[in-house]
Amino acid sequence: MSAYYEGSESENSDQQSDPEESEVEKGEFELVQNEQGFSGAVEAVCISFFNDILAYSKLWDEHFTHLDTVLGILNNESLYAKESKCELGMTKLLYLGHIISVDGVRMDPEKIRAIIEWPTPENLTQLRGFLSLCGFYHRFVNGYSRHAAPLTNLMKKGAFIWTPEA
Template identity: 30%
Template sequence: MPFGLKNAPSEFQKIMNEIFNSYNKYIIVYIDDVLIFSKSIDEHFKHLKTFIWLAKSNGLVISEPKIKLFQTTIRFLGHTITNDTIVPIQRSIEFADKFPDKILDKKQLQRFLGALNYVSDFYQNLAKDAAPLFKRLRKNSPPWDDTCTKVVQIIKHHVKNLPCINLANPNYFKIVETDASDLGYGGILKQKNH
């Protein structure tokens, strides 16, 4: 392992990518978490057979207690995925209530804003909403005021009421919507289902 263990996750991911990238139409790998998805049971058997063959032929060990087969709803990388939707797991949503509306400690504010990363894909305009809080992380920032408290309350409300993300259907027309400002940038993929 070059340069010590701190590079172990990225090196392992690189190896996993080399093994499985040719099969990314039905195998997603993130470090040691693997998701295999299929449109039918017969197809899933074929995909599993390919995965097991690849794992064995590359000396990878599969942990049987962690295997979940033929699931229509799964938890993967902090999300619950069904046939057509993705939602953040409940733990990612509940974090917001653990913080006070007045976050005066800089480290606590950093934790709050950092935790929002887990739900940022589901929260439109997060960068814009959170901008006053990010300003509080700067040196010589202005004191906490009612605006900051209101921002935290708005963010908590949005986090509790996040929408799901629908998985893209390759057969539907796609629209890419982007937006950018001095505060941030973002984009979404939309689809018309007719």
């Protein structure tokens, strides 16, 4: 479980952002909730993906209320958050391959590095793996489908021939 609050500008002024990284503004970040996810008013302060829960707040005071609500729901359902896996009161955190901070949501630099350093695919299985990793971040890349089209076309039956265009 991660608990994030925006904090004030002065609290976060020491955080540097890389201007070359693409960003998605706050509010555009959506994660699919599992079938037994949180519902009602809690959806406004909490998102879940399988066993990853993120409770978020704009203000520190309301953060405690949100955490109390989320932890109360877990307790009512006899579910528990493992203390060693919890990060509480964070103003910047890594969540499901994304960096979330007062500046918005960005790609994890380690994932960017993995994409850049990915070896040239030699078969369809390797190409699928590469496209899956890149596709996870499609919303951060303007015209992603246009950029990925040459690689996607290689997925057609009998079309895997590596060319400079790909």
